[in-house]
Amino acid sequence: MKNISKEDYLSVIYKNSDDNKEIKANLIAEKLLISNAAVTDMLRKLSKEALIDYKPYKSIKLTESGENYAKNMVRRHRIWELFLHQVVGLPWDKVHDEAEKLEHSGSDELINRMEEMLNFPEFDPHGDPIPSKDGAIPKQRTTVSLSTLVENDSGVVIRVNDFNKSFLIYLAQIGIELNSIIEVKEKRSFDNSMLISVSQKEWNISETLAENVFVEKLKA
């Protein structure tokens, strides 16, 4: 039962690797809020178990089996998120932390059962893809940042950045959810703020907010 730690490391490596699928020890330490020394320690262990390729002082890469392991953790996390949101009705900004705690427990059977209940979803409440049982990853839909839309454009919300909790809370407040339809009413060139309408209501949003909401553009 003490693989929790290992699981966290693998998830972090998976989620934060660059385009070459490599990552630096430093980043892992930052994300997990632990010392670099602890990271080195664990890297040696993961390497011994052939879950990562690791040579001292070089950057780190998951092996195939390490990647499978990590993908499964991501899968578990995202299915929990979606389940908590959809079935239990937990608000958007709470599901991440809750899922973080639950993802290490629960049998694969339970995960599969929840996936089935959710009708084999492809994306979680943040719009991130959910790896399937066999490790396949749904292709990201082609999305653009809300900030790229201009007056009279509209789009469906596909994904939002999970970068900040109060951001998520605010989104919920103004009624922006997965699949919400957003229409740009006005756009101000001097600060790129915009007036949008979401489910009959209008709101003024900053460029920062718009940059972190991703939509699929609708035909005019």
Place this chain on the structure above:
Amino acid sequence: MKNISKEDYLSVIYKNSDDNKEIKANLIAEKLLISNAAVTDMLRKLSKEALIDYKPYKSIKLTESGENYAKNMVRRHRIWELFLHQVVGLPWDKVHDEAEKLEHSGSDELINRMEEMLNFPEFDPHGDPIPSKDGAIPKQRTTVSLSTLVENDSGVVIRVNDFNKSFLIYLAQIGIELNSIIEVKEKRSFDNSMLISVSQKEWNISETLAENVFVEKLKA
């Protein structure tokens, strides 16, 4: 996050204390499958935190705060069980193990939300009472063992002993669930086996099985 162990000890103490609310270290070790030395160790820690009354070589008793803690764990466990059974549709014999893993995670908020979804249930799938948020414990309904019924008696299933997994699987197979109605068709005095009917079907069951199923007797 390392209160898992503490939580397990407190639950075991709570669930296995005798009528005087006392328990011996030995029993704890047996239930948790660990050495007596480990138990002594932890008892000293729990005692230091005033969760138990403990003097070396004497039997152990929860303090009030220890009991509250333990009750909350039992509550969490049983709500998970019921949720997994009722909402997720996990079979009877699987919920216990699954809940054991999940009970340590998940916020109180999540537990409360699930409780609400379940409409503030008083008993879990095994028929055991679920402590409420404020620690109140629903009174056991007056039940008798199925083995005490005689020919032509019938009863509603209220609780079953969780003593053995294959027992639970067999119950599910022959269709005995919470709230099933069981009618005793025949009873054989030489071995106390009985022929019962459950939802239109008839089954022959041993005395051992009958002893571990508890029903509320129905008027003839």
Place this chain on the structure above:
DNA sequence: ACACAAACTTAAGCAGACTTAAATATAAAG
């Protein structure tokens, strides 16, 4: 009342996952 088995505690030690501090590699800049 005494002996002895069973129950319990103490002691020493180990593994996992950390920490801080010091040492060493690597990379970037002059």
Place this chain on the structure above:
DNA sequence: CTTTATATTTAAGTCTGCTTAAGTTTGTGT
């Protein structure tokens, strides 16, 4: 190509929850 800053590793130590082995206490049976 040397200096310096940054990233990484090593070393030594801590804390938790266990283990085995050895030593105590308790209570039971005759």
